[in-house]
Amino acid sequence: xxxxxxxxxxxxxxxxxxxxxxxxxxxxxxxxxxxxxxxxxxxxxxxxxxxxxxxxxxxxxxxxxxxxxxxxxxxxxxxxxxxxxxxxxxxxxxxxxxxxxxxxxxxxxxxxxxxxxxxxxxxxxxxxxxxxxxxxxxxxxxxxxxxxxxxxxxxxxxxxxxxxxxxxxxxxxxxxxxxxxxxxxxxxxxxxxxxxxxxxxxxxxxxxx
Numbered sequence: 466x467x468x469x470x471x472x473x474x475x476x477x478x479x480x481x482x483x484x485x486x487x488x489x490x491x492x493x494x495x496x497x498x499x500x501x502x503x504x505x506x507x508x509x510x511x512x513x514x515x516x517x518x519x520x521x522x523x524x525x526x527x528x529x530x531x532x533x534x535x536x537x538x539x540x541x542x543x544x545x546x547x548x549x550x551x552x553x554x555x556x557x558x559x560x561x562x563x564x565x566x567x568x569x570x571x572x573x574x575x576x577x578x579x580x581x582x583x584x585x586x587x588x589x590x591x592x593x594x595x596x597x598x599x600x601x602x603x604x605x606x607x608x609x610x611x612x613x614x615x616x617x618x619x620x621x622x623x624x625x626x627x628x629x630x631x632x633x634x635x636x637x638x639x640x641x642x643x644x645x646x647x648x649x650x651x652x653x654x655x656x657x658x659x660x661x662x663x664x665x666x667x668x669x670x671x672x673x674x
Contacts, residue, residue: 479520479521482513482517482520482521483521485511485512485513486507486508486511486513486517486518486521486522486528487528487531487532487535488511489507489510489511489512490502490507490510490511490528490529490532491532491573491574491577492510492573493506493507493510494529494532494576494577494580495573495574495576495577498576498580499529499577499580499581499584500580500584502525503525504518504525507525507528526584526591529581529584530581530591530594532577533577533578533581533595533598534598536569536574536577536578537598537599537601537602538598538601539569540568540569540602541598541601541602541605543564543567543568543569544564544568544602544605544606545605546567547560547563547564547566547567547568557662557665557666558662558666560609561658561661561662561665562658564661565654565657565658565661566654568637568654568657570641570644570650570653570654572644572645572648572650575641575644575645576645578641579645581595582595599634602634603627603630603631603633603634604630606629606630606633606634607626607627607629607630610626610629610630610665611626620664620665620666623664629664629665632664633661633664633665636657636660636661636664637657640653640656640657640660641653643656
């Protein structure tokens with residue numbers, strides 16, 4: 466038993482080191498922007514050496530992507546959990562309310578995310594990874610829309626559920642871009658609620674023919 470506890474201890478310590486490096490990197494990236502931050506600055510902010518950094522990440526790019534993945538996965542879980550609250554019927558206004566109330570609208574995160582988008586636009590490998598994570602977010606939305614497909618029609622202009630999910634994510638992108646400029650978080654939540662409700666209810670309830 467003692468040997469088992471000893472074996473687990475380095476793993477827990479490494480996990481804590483990794484988490485603290487990610488938290489420190491988030492603060493530094495948000496303050497200065499990716500491309501203006503060095504490994505030394507991240508280590509100093511976290512209180513660790515370069516050796517600790519390289520035992521967890523191969524490069525600043527790898528850390529940056531791990532940070533993005535951490536937050537993107539959180540958002541996907543938030544959306545999936547909020548949409549799971551309905552029964553077989555989809556109450557669009559109620560679902561939209563739940564999603565927008567829990568959705569991460571953090572200005573520092575949006576700054577880091579924007580840096581990551583620009584970085585991905587210049588690096589095909591990073592772009593592919595980013596597209597995979599966006600697909601996960603869309604999938605959570607599309608799955609819920611598909612499960613309600615027999616009871617509520619989507620506006621015809623949206624097409625199928627995957628296209629509707631793309632429209633939902635695009636609405637989120639647009640609202641958060643405005644939020645970066647005006648810093649009005651409450652306004653962003655209110656506008657996102659209105660936009661998503663209008664987007665998803667234009668077809669009205671489905672009736673049997």
